[in-house]
Amino acid sequence: MRRRTPPPPAPLPQRDGVDPVRVRLPYGGTWATVREHLVERLTGAGPGMVASMFDAGLIVGADGRAVAPDAPYEPGMFVWFHRALPAEVPVPFPVGIVHRDAHIVVADKPHFLATTPRGSHVAETALARLRRELGIPTLSAAHRLDRLTAGLVLFTVRPEERGAYQTLFRDRRVRKEYEAVAPYDPSLVLPRTIRSRIVKERGVQAAREVEGEPNAETYVELAGQRDGLGRYRLVPATGQTHQLRVHLNTLGVPILGDPLYPEVTAPVPAGDFRRPLQLLARRLEFTDPITGTEHTFASERELAAWTSYDTWADEE
Numbered sequence: 177m178r179r180r181t182p183p184p185p186a187p188l189p190q191r192d193g194v195d196p197v198r199v200r201l202p203y204g205g206t207w208a209t210v211r212e213h214l215v216e217r218l219t220g221a222g223p224g225m226v227a228s229m230f231d232a233g234l235i236v237g238a239d240g241r242a243v244a245p246d247a248p249y250e251p252g253m254f255v256w257f258h259r260a261l262p263a264e265v266p267v268p269f270p271v272g273i274v275h276r277d278a279h280i281v282v283a284d285k286p287h288f289l290a291t292t293p294r295g296s297h298v299a300e301t302a303l304a305r306l307r308r309e310l311g312i313p314t315l316s317a318a319h320r321l322d323r324l325t326a327g328l329v330l331f332t333v334r335p336e337e338r339g340a341y342q343t344l345f346r347d348r349r350v351r352k353e354y355e356a357v358a359p360y361d362p363s364l365v366l367p368r369t370i371r372s373r374i375v376k377e378r379g380v381q382a383a384r385e386v387e388g389e390p391n392a393e394t395y396v397e398l399a400g401q402r403d404g405l406g407r408y409r410l411v412p413a414t415g416q417t418h419q420l421r422v423h424l425n426t427l428g429v430p431i432l433g434d435p436l437y438p439e440v441t442a443p444v445p446a447g448d449f450r451r452p453l454q455l456l457a458r459r460l461e462f463t464d465p466i467t468g469t470e471h472t473f474a475s476e477r478e479l480a481a482w483t484s485y486d487t488w489a490d491e492e
Contacts, residue, residue, distance in 0.1 A: 193304030287452035327457025
């Protein structure tokens with residue numbers, strides 16, 4: 177078995193808080209040149225884009241030098257380049273900082289802001305913003321929060337420590353607590369723990385529950401009710417995609433502002449921030465794997481449908 181060697185450090189600096197793209201050329205294949213492989217691999221870049229990047233010297237090797245358009249294909253070789261940043265509508269809400277030390281940053285993310293660069297959300301992400309605003313180019317996310325969900329996200333400062341914090345989430349040694357606003361159903365018996373099997377298929381927006389061994393577990397209790405709405409406290413024991421949204425929908429109380437559950441609705445136009453998903457990552461609790469400190473962090477945000485119901489309802 178061929179041992180994978182770790183990649184060398186990126187020879188290109190970050191741009192707008194976004195890392196350059198790194199590509200490792202695979203073993204096997206019949207490509208004659210690096211350019212031939214990348215043209216085939218990066219089909220989403222658009223016709224002629226890869227060729228023009230080679231011509232402009234924008235694709236570089238580990239030494240930071242431009243890779244020649246006719247450079248022969250070398251299995252295992254690394255190349256880097258900066259993607260063309262998409263036009264993004266700025267999310268007009270700040271990223272709050274709940275805690276910062278030499279090891280971690282705990283951010284209080286607003287609705288509509290992605291955690292890390294992905295797809296059409298690149299520079300307008302919590303990670304890219306914080307790198308720019310805090311001046312920490314090494315900042316990385318230890319986990320992710322859905323773009324539509326607000327609340328606490330843990331970032332690491334030192335690359336060599338990131339794995340230790342990621343392991344906390346992988347091994348379920350972080351206690352996460354969420355808050356949601358959804359319709360109130362007086363016949364719904366709470367508190368209760370929901371267990372089901374959730375699958376999320378690639379290319380399909382909504383996740384769904386299927387028969388089989390449960391892989392998702394959520395504790396749900398009612399924290400308050402008024403004006404036909406319920407304020408729900410959610411404590412997930414697992415972290416399946418859209419788990420909380422799926423489980424509340426299964427209970428017959430889909431979260432307000434959800435564009436996927438109970439049914440997929442028309443996409444919200446870019447720049448329309450009036451009806452955020454009423455889901456908030458309220459608390460994080462864990463033992464710091466580096467310092468041994470017992471951490472408890474709480475979001476300072478509030479869900480608009482609960483605190484300003486009349487105003488929020490008028491925008492329906």
